[in-house]
Amino acid sequence: xxTFFKGTILLAVAAFAGECIEFVVNxxxxxxxxxxxxxxxxxxxxxxxxxxxxxSFELPVSISKFVAEKDKNQHYNMLNxxxxxxxxxxxxxxxxxxxxxxxxxxxxxxxxxxKWIVIAFIPFVSFSSIARGYFMGKNLMGKIAxxxxxxxxxQLILLASLYQMFEFSIEMAVFVAFCTLIGSEAIVxxxxxxxxVIHYQQxxxxxxxxxxxxxxxxxxxxxxxxxxxxxxFHAITHAIQPFLIKAALIKAGVxxxxxxxxxxxVAGIAMTIGFFPAFIAHSFMIMLIPTVSKEYADRNLPxxxxxxxxxxxxxxxxxxxxVLFFYIFAEKLTTEFFHSPDASVYLQLLWPFFLLHFFIIxxxxxxxxxxxxxxxxxxxxxxxxxxxxxxxxxGSMPSFQMDGIIMGINTGAVLLMLMHYMTICKVIxxxxxxxxxxxxxxxx
Numbered sequence: 352x353x354t355f356f357k358g359t360i361l362l363a364v365a366a367f368a369g370e371c372i373e374f375v376v377n378x379x380x381x382x383x384x385x386x387x388x389x390x391x392x393x394x395x396x397x398x399x400x401x402x403x404x405x406x407s408f409e410l411p412v413s414i415s416k417f418v419a420e421k422d423k424n425q426h427y428n429m430l431n432x433x434x435x436x437x438x439x440x441x442x443x444x445x446x447x448x449x450x451x452x453x454x455x456x457x458x459x460x461x462x463x464x465x466k467w468i469v470i471a472f473i474p475f476v477s478f479s480s481i482a483r484g485y486f487m488g489k490n491l492m493g494k495i496a497x498x499x500x501x502x503x504x505x506q507l508i509l510l511a512s513l514y515q516m517f518e519f520s521i522e523m524a525v526f527v528a529f530c531t532l533i534g535s536e537a538i539v540x541x542x543x544x545x546x547x548v549i550h551y552q553q554x555x556x557x558x559x560x561x562x563x564x565x566x567x568x569x570x571x572x573x574x575x576x577x578x579x580x581x582x583x584f585h586a587i588t589h590a591i592q593p594f595l596i597k598a599a600l601i602k603a604g605v606x607x608x609x610x611x612x613x614x615x616x617v618a619g620i621a622m623t624i625g626f627f628p629a630f631i632a633h634s635f636m637i638m639l640i641p642t643v644s645k646e647y648a649d650r651n652l653p654x655x656x657x658x659x660x661x662x663x664x665x666x667x668x669x670x671x672x673x674v675l676f677f678y679i680f681a682e683k684l685t686t687e688f689f690h691s692p693d694a695s696v697y698l699q700l701l702w703p704f705f706l707l708h709f710f711i712i713x714x715x716x717x718x719x720x721x722x723x724x725x726x727x728x729x730x731x732x733x734x735x736x737x738x739x740x741x742x743x744x745x746g747s748m749p750s751f752q753m754d755g756i757i758m759g760i761n762t763g764a765v766l767l768m769l770m771h772y773m774t775i776c777k778v779i780x781x782x783x784x785x786x787x788x789x790x791x792x793x794x795x
Contacts, residue, residue: 355642358492362634365496370630372503383514388521392528398457399469401586406473410480413574418488419641420648424560432567437477462526472533475540482547488641494546498539505535577724588735596756599746613753616694624684624698625705628673632712639713643720655779656787662713670709674702700757707764714771721778730770738763
């Protein structure tokens with residue numbers, strides 16, 4: 352348990368430093384690209400991240416779960432299979448992506464070489480995902496923290512250096528911004544692969560247990576497919592959300608331009624401020640997946656029960672003061688950092704959404720560790736359906752408008768929290784007060 356919290360603290364410190372560096376990166380981008388260039392950069396970024404997501408195929412999650420659950424004698428052969436499959440996957444996918452990306456219209460507005468830079472990004476992501484998953488499963492969080500911090504630090508150094516030395520047109524400046532993003536990922540790739548090869552050579556000299564390729568593939572895909580599906584679902588629904596909100600507000604009688612401004616205040620300002628403390632929740636998530644996987648594989652229910660209690664206690668300790676601070680100083684925060692005092696009301700009204708997500712993120716890690724990826728996926732589907740329905744129904748009423756949108760967002764968070772919480776309590780044998788119950792029903 353001490354290892355768990357040491358790893359979490361290390362990741363949280365690195366994540367906090369990374370958030371600060373990213374804030375400076377965004378300042379550099381805003382200054383150098385201007386409003387038009389920054390808008391171009393942000394408009395293509397979700398597409399690039401979706402490609403990265405598909406290239407990784409959530410291997411860090413599935414490999415970390417396998418490494419945490421299985422005996423160390425099985426790790427070498429498992430990694431051999433994964434490396435072979437990744438090579439085959441890359442050989443197959445690269446020509447397909449090379450054919451598809453030039454036909455994606457969103458790339459037409461950018462430098463012609465951007466699409467090729469994105470294609471070159473795929474092997475870096477695929478192979479570094481293997482190293483990330485292995486180090487996560489072995490609880491070597493120092494390497495994960497170093498890689499995350501190195502990526503953002505190198506992006507900042509490359510950005511500042513290139514923009515300082517050269518003058519670029521807007522199109523070229525945006526292209527350079529993506530080059531630095533991918534360049535920093537390449538540097539992290541070199542670091543992770545170097546460290547991975549050292550461990551791989553050590554495993555090569557250790558006793559090994561033979562594994563069937565089909566068994567390894569089934570174990571990994573049983574995690575990768577639903578978790579990738581969950582991430583893709585989130586990407587798609589987040590892409591739909593702005594259009595849904597604007598459609599509801601326009602139906603309520605709000606002008607299209609005003610509707611866009613209000614959505615910007617919610618997504619670009621309130622969400623940015625409210626989710627800042629979530630780096631702690633994400634640090635918990637990285638540590639929880641292998642930890643819960645191992646404890647559940649060993650059927651150590653008391654340890655899981657105690658771990659859930661501790662995670663909830665720590666989340667409460669930092670989450671409640673954070674949302675209280677945001678609520679009290681909402682106007683000062685939105686005015687000082689974003690020059691938008693009108694956004695303060697949305698920051699205040701969304702406090703349930705922020706607080707509940709500080710709990711939801713580690714609970715999602717619990718579900719993955721318990722082998723309940725499908726449950727996590729269906730919980731997200733149902734909560735999103737209900738949330739969007741409430742957002743559109745209330746948001747399109749002239750008497751509610753943005754208040755109805757906020758109600759829908761908060762409703763989805765409440766529903767997702769309850770479904771995650773009740774499922775975890777049932778599986779690890781605690782009641783809704785987190786107290787152990789006598790009867791424990793293991794899932795196979």
